[in-house]
Amino acid sequence: MPFSLLMTVRTRFAPSPTGYLHVGGVRTALFNWLYARQNGGSFILRIEDTDEKRNTPEANQVIFDGLKWLGLDWDEGPDKGGDFGPYRQSERSDIYGKYLARLEASGHVYEDAGAIRFRSPRRPVVVEDIVCGRIEFDMSNPATHPDMTIRRPDGSYIFHFVNVVDDIEMKLTHVIRGEDHLSNTPKHIELYEALGEKPPHFSHIPLILNNEGKKLSKRDGGSSISYFMEHGYAPEAVLNYLCLLGWSPGENRERLTMEEIRALFDLKKINRRNAIFDLDKCFWLNGQHLLSMSLARFVELAKPFVEKAGIAYGSDEALLPALAIVKPKVKHLCDVPDWIGYLFNEDFAFDPAAVDKSLKKPGASGRIEALGVALKEVEDWTHANVEACLKATATTLGVKAGELVHPARVAVSGRSVGPGLYEMFEVLGKDRTLERFDKAKAMAAD
């Protein structure tokens, strides 16, 4: 094997199938993925399901679906295999048995009430961490650092042991994980040393906290990646937000594409402070991404929401212009159906408040009538032409453009808020616009 291959970076994401994918876990996965991709290495997905009751197909699927949605692709894993599988801890018992035998042979373990414990060497352990620096742990006090159990009486193995064994077996070079594991690391290093193995490079990244400063938990809004999937966040926006927690590209840059993140991210520049998750800012960043992404990308992300809402948009040819005019306005993709629904449905609902405010205004009927008559003469139905027509009509009637714009907006959309009026006219087409004017007149005040 060439020397360079021995040095190839290998990182992993090792979630436990709990039935939901935590944003903290996602950020850990992202940092591991970035480091592997930046160094031409491999990113491995390993499922830590030694706790039998958590091991369900559904819980596994949540992890796969979440990572796929985010675009964090893995090179080896339960679903695609690899040279160091199986990639589910529940299927690796024989491997753990071999490593346990090694510890037994070297006298590092002992039995205690049916369980097997690792005898700590009781020597100071130094953790050289890429993010945290050099930290020395005093392991001499058994009261505060008891010998860890590595196998239960029922024969199942404990996290610390399987985690280390797998990291050795899977030839991981870098372990990037949450800082909650920093205090566990000396124990892991003791295991590596007892096994005669070289520990990987460790990087402990700061934790993500909720708005009360506590560890983000299931109850907290936005703590599960499914929240972002359901609300229509762009995955690149979520990843962008997450990478900004504890890291910055400098120059006050915030909105970054994945390409930029891949180019700029630097493990060594991660700070050490825990960060509070700010859903408001993530929301803002999502809007920024929706605004700046290509229409093709927007369509790709929005279409599933449109389909799910059952909007009869007909063809892509009809859908695209509608999506194009709402793209600069929408902040959540799940709002797209509401923003475009009335463009594809002649029985759209009228917002009573909007009707009262614009259509019930004295003279509204006459103004809509006049605008309809004028628009009828517009031959080339473009944004520019309908705008010119409306403004000319306003001048003729001696009213401000707004006096026509507002009732017209309600007439064609049923609401007072929406995309640009002329864009809506253009998307609806001349005939449908004028038909809607006729209907609205019936509701309007004289």
Added chain:
RNA sequence: GACCCUAUCGUCCAGCGGUUAGGACACUGCCCUUUCACGGCGGUAACACGGGUUCGAAUCCCGUUAGGGUCGCCA
């Protein structure tokens, strides 16, 4: 309780011995505008505290306080 980590606007991130302490979210004033957004120009708002070191400290050191993490036959 022991051990480990952390400490700049409400929040996130800059700063790394000399700055009017910067940017973003949120809040807010004005402008732009057909609505809502977007955008532009402003505003409110921070170096936890106390000692050192230094000509000079948000930046370095120590302590205090506060917060977080770990100390499982959870992962």
